[in-house]
Amino acid sequence: MIRVDRGGEPGELPELRRTELDRFRVVFAAKGFDRKELGDRYTEVKRLLWQRQLFKCCYCEKICEDVGNDLEHYRPASSYWWLAWTWENLLFACPNCNRWAKNDAFPLADDTTRLRPEEAPPQGEQPHLVDPATENPLDSIQFVLDSTSGRWMPRPRGASVKGAETIRVLELDRQALLEIFQRYVEDYVMDDVKHLRALMDAGDEHAVRKDWNHMIRRALQRTRHHVALTYDVFDHFFPEAERQRWGVVLPRP
Ligand SMILES: [Zn+2]
Incomplete structure (x- = not known):
């Protein structure tokens, strides 16, 4: 994982965020979080992130196509639905990292600090998940040559708990x-x-x-x-x- 530069948000996102949040608040009040209600209006946003991330999954650095791969919510939409259309929360990722590994996980140093609905991050949250758009992942994760298997393995750099948790949650050693x-x-x-x-x-x-x-x-x-x-x-x-x-x-x- 390397740092990614997603640049400024696309012009159409603020309006999309406004209308989608208005709609989703009603849905959420009526029946709680429902992934199907997130809608499918992300196509252009995903395409832009994909281009800005140089066509690579933000976590495992595989090059892949936009179609068939994911718009990733760094803070998962299931527990942070009000950030589901916030540019700073969006990344492009492969389904192996996003859907099959990370899914709804978002580990924190202290679970009692988790944001309440409509709160803007970070407040007191200290995520134990590397955000490649705001920090250099090399600070937390290091590839080392495992002497037993002869394989290159991602490991926490130094004693980085964030690195260890990121590898665990994203299954980067799958x-x-x-x-x-x-x-x-x-x-x-x-x-x-x-x-x-x-x-x-x-x-x-x-x-x-x-x-x-x-x-x-x-x-x-x-x-x-x-x-x-x-x-x-x-x-x-x-x-x-x-x-x-x-x-x-x-x-x-
Ligand atoms: Zn990936």
Whole structure:
């Protein structure tokens, strides 16, 4: 997961929010939350988020199409229905992360601080779920090479409780995703790592710098799949002390 920039809200959203909230308040008063009543007027909003997120799921960084994938409510509509049309609460996500993993979960540091209806966030809420639009997910989640399985696994960075909860709620360590991560590293990252290591072993300082800059810029392009994973793979094989020795930089996505 990397930070996403959703930019300003689309011009039609304030009017949509007004009319949909007016309608939904009546529905909610009559029968409580009903997902079917959220309506299907999100198409254009979802399409814009999809484009601004460079066609990637905001959580697992898979590139996918807009149709068939989800408009995600960071604070779930089931318990925060009044934020269901609020731009700052909307993201584009794949159904594996959104529907099948996260669903209605929204863990907090303290459950007694949960917003009451119509309250604007955050009040006293401290979400234990990374919001990629307002914070850098790399602060909370780190990919590490598991020595037993030989696999790249998302883990909380340091002792980040938020990172641990985010991985748990989104099931970022689900089996299929781990296989995709593994394949990606082997097919798209390791050739660069091996090439750079060979140049370092040969002591060719000029070539190291030249190829490092070129390869890192390409590898960490935000349009690529799994940029956070790629960053941590390079950080693992070329730790900070070694980068300093060669005078090269690994920019944080
Ligand atoms: Zn996803």
